[in-house]
Amino acid sequence: MVTILIMKKDSYLIADYMQSNVTRVSPETTVKEVTEIMLKRKTNGVVVIDSMDAVVGILSSWDIIKHIVPDYLEQDKHLAPFEAAHVFADRIKEVANDPVSKFMTKDVHTAKKDDSLMKAITLLSEFHIRQLPIVDNDNKLIGYINRTDVKRAAGDVLRLNYSD
C-alpha cells in the first residue's frame, strides 16, 4: 500500500523550521550602525536584546523608514510631492545618531521552539508581523522564524520540489 510508504508527518513545529542565526543588536545601537549592519547582512529585520539576551524589541527597515519620514508629511498625504529634495538627506543625518530604542517596535510577540507552526503563523497573521523571535524558557533569544520559513514548511506539506 502506497500510503504506508509515505511517512505522514502531522505535527509541524517551530523548531524544525526556525533559523538560529539571528542578527541581534542592543537598544543603544544607532540608526547609522543598524543601517550598516542590515546592509552588510542583507537583512530587513533585526532583533533588539538587552544585556540578559532577553528580547526587548524588533526593528525592521520599515521602522527606520517611518522614523525618517517627518510626522508632518505622514499626517498630510497631499504634501509629499512638494517637499524639498534636500529634506531626504537632511532627515537621515538628523536621525543618524538616534538609538533604535526610540522607534523600534516594543510590543514584541515571541514563541517557544516547541510551539506549533500554527501558533507562529496565527501570531504573524493576527498582528501583521513578518517575523517572530523564538525564545527559550528563560526568555533568551535563540532564533527567529519569518515568512520564508513558513513557506518552506508549506512547501513540505504540499510536497513541492523547488530546489534548483
Add this chain to the structure above:
Amino acid sequence: MPLFFYSTIAVFVLTYAIIISEKFHRTVVALAGAILMILLGIISQEQAIEGIDFNTLGLLIGMMIVVGIARQSGMFQAVALYLAQKAKGRPIPIFILLGLTVAIFSALLDNVTTVLLMVPVTFVIANNLKISPYPFLISAILMSNVGGMATLIGDPPNIMIGSAANLTFNDFLINLAPISIIIMVVTMGGLYLWYKRELVTTKEAQAAIMKFNPKDALTDMPLLRHSLIVLAIVLLGFIMHGSTGLEGATIALGGAALLLLLSLHDPHDHLREIEWTTIFFFIGLFVLVTGLEHSGAIRMLAEQLLVATAGSPTAMTLTILWGSAILSAIVDNIPFVATMIPLIHDIGSLSGIALAPLWWALAIGADIGGNATLIGASANVVVGGMAEKEGTKIGFFSYMKVALPMTLVALIISSVYMWVRYL
C-alpha cells in the same frame, strides 16, 4: 445651606485646579467632577442634562465631520501652495499671505484644525525656501487666534457664547469681524517688522517654489466638488440663520449629513474622527458649571463684580475684556468662557445693563488673551508640539517675547474699539 454651598465650590475648584495642572486628561477630570456634582446631590441628573448645551455640541460635531471630510480633498493645502506660487517664491509676500490664509481659514474652521492643516504646508514651503519655519509657526499661532475671533464658528468660545446668548452668525460678523481684521493687519505688520531680516532666500529656492503644481495636492476631485458645495451651503445657512431661525447645530449637522450622503464614504471612519474627547470635555464642563449655578456661587460673583465696577457699564465691559484676556492667557479659554456665560446672564438680570457689549468683550478677551502664552489656547499647544517634533522648539519665554507685546497692543486696540463702538 452652607455645607451644600461649600461642597459645590470645592468640587468645582478642585476639578478646575486638576484640569489646569494637566496631571490627568482634562476630559476625564471634567467628567469625574460632573458626575460628582450629581452623586453629591448638588444637582439631579435631569438638571445636569438640561445644563448641557446640545446646540454647541451639535455645531462642533457637525463642523468636525464636514471639515474632516473636506480636508481629504487637499483643498486647504492647495490654496497655501497656490499662494506661495503667486508670491513668486519671495519669502516676505509668502509669509504675509500664509499668515492671512491662516486667519481666514481660522474664521471658518476651528483654530486647531486650521493649524493642523497649515503647519505641515508651512514646513514644506519653508524647507523649499531653505529658511527656518520658526517665524511662520509663530505667525500661525497668533493669526489662528485672531482670525478665529471673527465669526460664530471660528472658535469654540464663540460657539458657546453665540448659542447661550442667541447671537447670530451675522451678529458676530458685524461686531467682531471689523476688530479682528484691524488686529490681523496690526499683528501681521508687527510680525513683518520682527522677522523681515530672517525671511531671505536664494534664487534657486524661489525657483523650487515656482516648480510647484498646486493641483497635485488635490487628490480627489469629486470630493473637492462635493466639499465646496457643502461648505458653501453651510456658510449660507449660517449667514441666513438669523432670518430662517435654523440653529447652528441644525446647519452644521445638516451639512455633515449632506456631505456624507454626497461622498457616500463609509460613515464609520468619519464619525470616529470626531474629537470625542473634546465633546465629552464640553459635556463635563456644562454640568460642572450648572452645579455652580445652582449653588448660587455664580450669582454671588456677579454681585461682587457689580459692586466692584459700581454698576458702570464701561468699567464692567473693560473689566471683562481684560480679565478674560489675562485668565485666558493662563488657563484654557473654554472652561473659562463656560463659567463666564451664566455670570454675564446674572449680571444682566441683576443690573439691567445691556449685555451685548459684555458678550463681545468676553469673546475678544478670551480669543485674543489666548495668544499671550504658548499654553493660552489649544492651537498654541498643538503648534508647539508639532514644532518640537521637527526640531524647531518654540521656547515658552521666547514665544512670549514676541506674543505678549502683540497681545497687549491687540487688547489696547480692542479697548478703544469697545469704547468707540459701544460705550
